Ligand SMILES: Nc1ncnc2c1ncn2[C@@H]1O[C@H](COP(=O)(O)OP(=O)(O)O)[C@@H](O)[C@H]1O
């Protein structure tokens with residue numbers, strides 16, 4: 051079974067369009083296909099005319115049931131779209147998934163377990179991801195054999211791409227996984243000089259990490275979505291349909307013939323290589339990590355900022371090495387990733403469990419939050435407070451049971 055996650059943290063770059071129409075084109079080519087919507091906005095249902103108000107159970111219910119070890123059958127939530135295509139729809143509940151799963155062991159493997167349970171029933175699974183990096187996307191990545199990153203051929207999309215790939219590599223560094231990652235030029239408007247130049251650049255830099263097929267900008271694709279149909283039904287004679295047939299052929303023809311681990315490099319390596327290329331391509335200043343602010347007058351300097359290691363201080367991605375709570379000199383640096391949060395605070399025994407005393411600061415637009423607190427040697431317990439919700443630090447594995455039945459994260463100052 052091929053499991054292909056469509057990932058890009060940028061909204062509007064064509065993920066759902068690719069997910070729906072690639073899934074339909076694979077089904078048209080006689081491959082039994084499952085489309086899984088992991089975006090709480092449930093656009094796949096909208097784009098395939100599945101009435102949202104009649105979706106009683108969604109992929110959310112299945113994922114939660116697996117996390118509770120009382121697995122529901124995936125078939126209970128599936129909608130038949132065409133002879134070879136079924137949809138596992140999303141629902142708005144998915145937006146609470148990350149917070150509800152804080153502290154649950156193996157919470158990033160729920161989707162993988164669900165798909166393993168139906169492994170023999172499908173030839174292909176396509177996963178549409180939300181435009182944010184978080185537990186939902188991480189679940190998709192854990193389940194995936196392939197990742198497609200659709201990239202709009204505009205200047206700003208390149209900037210987005212670089213950030214996107216950095217973030218993917220952060221996620222993948224956390225697990226040892228072999229995945230085949232490829233970039234797909236989407237919404238390509240051949241009439242504009244900018245698009246042609248950018249496609250040329252992408253091709254020369256990404257080479258075999260890029261699909262030969264491009265998905266052209268085609269208003270029929272937009273119309274098809276608003277009529278709730280895949281392009282193969284809405285307008286089989288359109289350019290959009292030809293593009294997706296070609297993409298499906300390319301996907302099938304690059305099917306691993308040898309055991310997967312022998313032919314693909316590790317996802318981390320691939321992503322790091324691609325990221326480096328994207329950096330080169332952009333030739334523009336990356337958002338620089340600011341010095342980690344301290345709540346005391348004398349700031350502790352992060353290891354990342356020492357002049358002898360300038361590379362570590364360069365990008366947000368590198369800050370990922372510091373996700374969690376880490377001692378930096380006589381302070382603890384709290385660094386975490388919540389792209390959608392409006393406020394992140396930390397409450398612990400060092401501030402009398404008062405979150406308002408220790409807010410984290412946002413680092414640019416990357417979704418990274420950080421602060422540091424000077425502490426005397428000892429063992430400290432804390433929780434993160436994200437938009438008012440108390441939760442365990444997802445990047446710190448050291449925890450203790452608290453009197454409320456949840457877990458406190460624990461950090462030690464030496
Ligand atoms: N190749 C394309 N040609 C024309 N319109 C497109 C194309 N791909 C996507 N769109 C339109 O662009 C908008 C955003 O696409 P969508 O697939 O929803 O992106 P995402 O899922 O990444 O947010 C939608 O209105 C969609 O119909």
Ligand SMILES: [Mg+2]
Nearest residue numbers: 065066089093
């Ligand atoms: Mg979408």
